[in-house]
Amino acid sequence: MGNFLIKDSISSIFTRNKPLWIAGPCSVESAEQITQIAISLKSYGADILRGGIWKPRTHPDSFEGVGQIGLQWLKEASITAGIPCATEVANAKHTELALKAGIDIFWIGARTTGNPFLVTEIAEALKGCKVSVMVKNPLNPDIELWLGAIERLSNADIDNICAIHRGFFCYQKSIYRNPPLWQIPVEIKRRRPDIPIICDPSHITGERTKVEEVSSEALALGFDGLMIEVHPCPEKALSDARQQITPEEFKHLMDSISIRKDMGFSQSSEESIAQIRASIDIVDQTLIETLAHRMELVESIGRLKAKENISVLQADRWNTVLSKIGKCAEKNNLDKNFVEKIFNLIHEESMERQIRQ
Ligand code: PEP
């Protein structure tokens, strides 16, 4: 394949009007499995074949990947099918072996992105090589850690970098294995518009029946592509069995999503998107002006409290405000918890302003 550069492929997305499709099994399990899947994925129009060789597992008795031999299987499958291949590297040794085996694209997994020592080690092993690297978000929702890993690679003169959003570990019960917290990848896109961003709905959902809904959400948000786990027989997969889909389901997903995308981007839709965006901008401006007005009022009350020697925090008053805004949120069809979160932030800032009076 030689020097497949992800950015070239991404830039053609805008002309070809379809996302970048990365697909393949969670783990490479045998030469036959990866060859079979590579051939069907290529025939369905996937752009990149993925396959894990070294698997970071929670428990040591789980399947930890086939190891080095799998690099050869992956590369051969990629050549046979005529599709570039990608695998996860988690240290310098993996990186050197994968480079030697001619793997086209490397990705840094969520557990590795969170470890600056390992990222630096991988970046050094790749220094000077014209390869593409995809950086998954760290497990914890730390945007700086994610950006930092990207910077470490840029500092090693790797300029074909893309980000992969695979959701975040969460203590609370959630409908997803790794909730997407969309505001984080959206902020990455804002801060690094030069870095393409791919969504991995398989690791976000952890559940094959939900992969399609999250894929649609990601494309609606403007992600550049999708990385999806596909296995010839998902129930029998040695890792992540619940979230993998069959090649036929993948084909169906590609077809249904591109149909929606084509419909969504007709001329008239583009015009209405622009109109709605303009209205959103106005609402945002109004929100800021209203907040500024609230802070002015807060400062006046702060001055009065200071004069009368009354303490800034009165818990009863805050409880009354919270209960009022909760009712108001419900009346306006807004999620009460969401509104409470915003108001707690506003309250924090209001108290700080009062203390300064
Ligand atoms: C994977 O892609 O199979 C994987 C292990 O992903 P993550 O690093 O996102 O958990």
Ligand code: MN
């Ligand atoms: Mn997996």
